[in-house]
Amino acid sequence: xxxxxxxxxLEALWIQIEEQGKKSLDLGASRDEPAIEDLVxxxxxxxxxxxxxxxxxxxxxxxxxxxxxxxxxxxMADVFDVKKKIMDEVSxxxxxxxHEGLEDNVCALLGHPKICPHSKPIPPGKCCLEKKDxxxxxxxxSLAELEVKDKGQIAYLQAKDTSGMHKLISIGALPGISVTxxxxxxxxxxxxxxxxxxxxxxxxxAIYVRLTK
Amino acid sequence: xxxxxxxxxxxxxxxxxxxxxLESFLLSDYEISKHSVALLxxxxxxxxxxxxxxxxxxxxxxILKIIQEAKxxxxxxxxxxxxxxxxxxxxxIANMVMSFRPAHRLSLRERFSKIMMNPFTGGPIxxxxxxxxxxxxxxxxxxxxxxxxxxxxxxxxHINPFMINLVERVIPFxxxxxxxxxEYGIITLGVRYAVAIILxxxxxFFFAFAIVEDxxxxxxxxxxxxxxxxxxxxxxxxxxxxxxxxGCDTMATMVTRTLPTKRERIIATLLLALAIPCSAQMGxxxxxxxxxxxxxxxxxxxxxxxxxxxxxxxxKIMPGELPTFYMEIPPLRLPQFSNILRKTWTRLExxxxxxxxLFIFASVFVWLGQITGIFSLLVRILKYPVHWIGLxxxxxxAFLFGFFRRDYGAAGLYDLKKANLLSGNQLVVACITLxxxxxxxxxxxxxxxxxxxxxxxxxxxFILFSSFGTGFIVNIIxxxxxxxx
Numbered sequence: 063x064x065x066x067x068x069x070x071x072l073e074a075l076w077i078q079i080e081e082q083g084k085k086s087l088d089l090g091a092s093r094d095e096p097a098i099e100d101l102v103x104x105x106x107x108x109x110x111x112x113x114x115x116x117x118x119x120x121x122x123x124x125x126x127x128x129x130x131x132x133x134x135x136x137x138m139a140d141v142f143d144v145k146k147k148i149m150d151e152v153s154x155x156x157x158x159x160x161h162e163g164l165e166d167n168v169c170a171l172l173g174h175p176k177i178c179p180h181s182k183p184i185p186p187g188k189c190c191l192e193k194k195d196x197x198x199x200x201x202x203x204s205l206a207e208l209e210v211k212d213k214g215q216i217a218y219l220q221a222k223d224t225s226g227m228h229k230l231i232s233i234g235a236l237p238g239i240s241v242t243x244x245x246x247x248x249x250x251x252x253x254x255x256x257x258x259x260x261x262x263x264x265x266x267x268a269i270y271v272r273l274t275k
Numbered sequence: 276x277x278x279x280x281x282x283x284x285x286x287x288x289x290x291x292x293x294x295x296x297l298e299s300f301l302l303s304d305y306e307i308s309k310h311s312v313a314l315l316x317x318x319x320x321x322x323x324x325x326x327x328x329x330x331x332x333x334x335x336x337x338i339l340k341i342i343q344e345a346k347x348x349x350x351x352x353x354x355x356x357x358x359x360x361x362x363x364x365x366x367x368i369a370n371m372v373m374s375f376r377p378a379h380r381l382s383l384r385e386r387f388s389k390i391m392m393n394p395f396t397g398g399p400i401x402x403x404x405x406x407x408x409x410x411x412x413x414x415x416x417x418x419x420x421x422x423x424x425x426x427x428x429x430x431x432x433h434i435n436p437f438m439i440n441l442v443e444r445v446i447p448f449x450x451x452x453x454x455x456x457x458e459y460g461i462i463t464l465g466v467r468y469a470v471a472i473i474l475x476x477x478x479x480f481f482f483a484f485a486i487v488e489d490x491x492x493x494x495x496x497x498x499x500x501x502x503x504x505x506x507x508x509x510x511x512x513x514x515x516x517x518x519x520x521x522g523c524d525t526m527a528t529m530v531t532r533t534l535p536t537k538r539e540r541i542i543a544t545l546l547l548a549l550a551i552p553c554s555a556q557m558g559x560x561x562x563x564x565x566x567x568x569x570x571x572x573x574x575x576x577x578x579x580x581x582x583x584x585x586x587x588x589x590x591k592i593m594p595g596e597l598p599t600f601y602m603e604i605p606p607l608r609l610p611q612f613s614n615i616l617r618k619t620w621t622r623l624e625x626x627x628x629x630x631x632x633l634f635i636f637a638s639v640f641v642w643l644g645q646i647t648g649i650f651s652l653l654v655r656i657l658k659y660p661v662h663w664i665g666l667x668x669x670x671x672x673a674f675l676f677g678f679f680r681r682d683y684g685a686a687g688l689y690d691l692k693k694a695n696l697l698s699g700n701q702l703v704v705a706c707i708t709l710x711x712x713x714x715x716x717x718x719x720x721x722x723x724x725x726x727x728x729x730x731x732x733x734x735x736x737f738i739l740f741s742s743f744g745t746g747f748i749v750n751i752i753x754x755x756x757x758x759x760x
Binding site for chain 1: 355494499500599601603604606
């Protein structure tokens with residue numbers, strides 16, 4: 063696996079070349095970093111004096127790095143509501159954790175976004191190209207946002223007050239329980255086990271469900 | 276054995292530690308296991324907390340400290356944490372012994388349930404139930420056939436003549452004779468009224484209501500109307516007392532106890548008192564306007580409008596917690612006849628114990644009012660508002676009696692109609708005003724009992740003004756647009 067620094071170099075390189083139309087990246091002060099040596103060894107980049115060039119073999123890795131960085135930014139901005147000022151800093155750290163399956167799950171969670179909060183494009187991943195069947199991927203959403211016949215397991219409850227929480231507990235809407243939404247209008251009707259319950263929109267938006275197919 | 280079983284539920288580790296600590300401080304005898312007491316303490320059960328405060332004076336501080344620590348350990352309420360553990364255990368057990376075959380096709384029952392809960396098909400179903408249950412069965416059979424038999428055959432031909440004869444022979448005083456068998460006497464008015472008119476109407480209503488209740492239709496109706504009811508400050512749950520109000524508003528007012536917040540209880544009580552006509556009253560109004568479909572439609576439209584407007588304003592004005600709606604939708608079932616009979620019987624029993632004495636009371640009131648001359652004074656005062664809404668002076672008597680029995684007031688109008696003293700317009704205005712007018716004395720007393728003296732009186736004053744106000748406005752509109760009904 064690439065080091066964090068190596069990922070950042072690939073990322074910067076790709077942005078310079080693909081988005082800013084330059085041929086290579088000026089190394090400046092970071093000339094003797096071990097990360098560059100590693101990347102050269104792997105055959106991802108080519109170094110001549112003060113500049114590095116992206117090679118064909120490194121391209122897909124570079125795209126992956128950019129994608130993860132921008133997904134992390136979206137996640138910070140849309141879901142965690144992180145302030146703009148510290149977004150870059152947090153995202154820079156977070157992106158390195160978004161490997162393997164996690165990357166595509168986050169992408170699905172965010173609804174396969176196409177641009178980052180800075181309006182730069184997010185390179186599409188495999189999941190975006192296959193998203194014809196969106197529901198294949200697990201997404202967490204409140205019961206109020208689901209469509210009729212959607213199924214899932216309750217992930218957590220988030221009521222505005224304890225009395226709302228108590229009501230949900232009393233009807234047995236607890237994390238881990240499987241639910242199916244049966245009706246949305248005029249009230250929300252859902253099935254838990256062998257029982258059906260009707261609740262209003264306010265309580266429905268307090269139940270968060272991890273969708274399953 | 277039960278104690279052993281209780282301990283087998285594995286709660287979270289920290290929770291178990293707090294429980295064990297708590298148990299070691301519980302020294303007194305509680306009749307239930309110490310484990311259960313400790314669990315209830317952690318769930319902040321008020322009753323148990325008071326009991327423990329009383330029994331464990333020495334170690335109370337330690338106990339309270341452990342509860343605080345346990346609460347601080349979790350970011351969510353402990354009730355939630357404990358429920359989660361129980362739920363986990365329950366599913367574990369259930370999964371060991373139960374399995375469900377996935378249903379491939381919706382059963383007939385499920386499909387019917389869906390039709391009832393669909394907003395487009397649910398409306399017509401409600402209308403069918405209202406038409407056959409309320410209009411045909413309660414209105415036609417109860418208020419028509421049964422009342423006719425009991426009132427005109429049993430009471431008019433047998434009981435009344437017999438009692439009048441008996442009383443006049445045994446009691447020589449004219450005044451006491453009047454109290455018992457006079458025009459408004461306890462037996463001739465109070466008992467006759469309760470047994471021959473109200474009993475068959477309310478009885479058939481309770482019977483029909485029990486059938487509807489046992490099929491599981493009501494929660495489905497509640498779910499349909501919740502959105503609309505939120506606008507008038509109520510949740511769908513309130514549909515049950517409001518529908519019951521079509522049978523007997525007094526009983527329905529008592530049933531508002533099932534509503535979760537004070538705000539909902541007050542709004543529901545007000546709407547019951549103002550705009551929900553009880554079965555006895557509806558019976559007479561149908562008799563008054565039955566041959567006048569346009570009048571009936573105007574009456575219905577005005578009552579529905581008042582219901583919505585007053586509810587909407589009450590919801591705006593009233594402070595307090597906004598209603599939330601949650602309700603189990605039980606599977607649809609074919610009602611069991613024995614259950615229906617038992618329910619009807621229990622309600623009738625209640626009705627006789629609680630409401631019957633009020634009829635007697637009302638008769639005594641009328642008797643007192645008549646011999647003291649208070650009634651003729653009140654009738655004179657009532658003549659003014661009655662005049663303002665375009666009705667003849669004689670209608671004042673109907674309104675006064677309407678207070679003792681709302682439906683009796685309507686019956687008073689019936690006499691006026693028969694004597695051809697009212698035009699179509701006047702009849703509609705009178706029916707509207709009387710439907711909205713002060714609830715019968717039984718309901719007034721129930722309002723005071725359930726909502727307190729101040730709220731009960733405030734509601735009555737409001738209803739007095741809004742009923743005559745509505746009658747006044749309707750009369751003006753009808754005259755302005757030159758409508759002849």
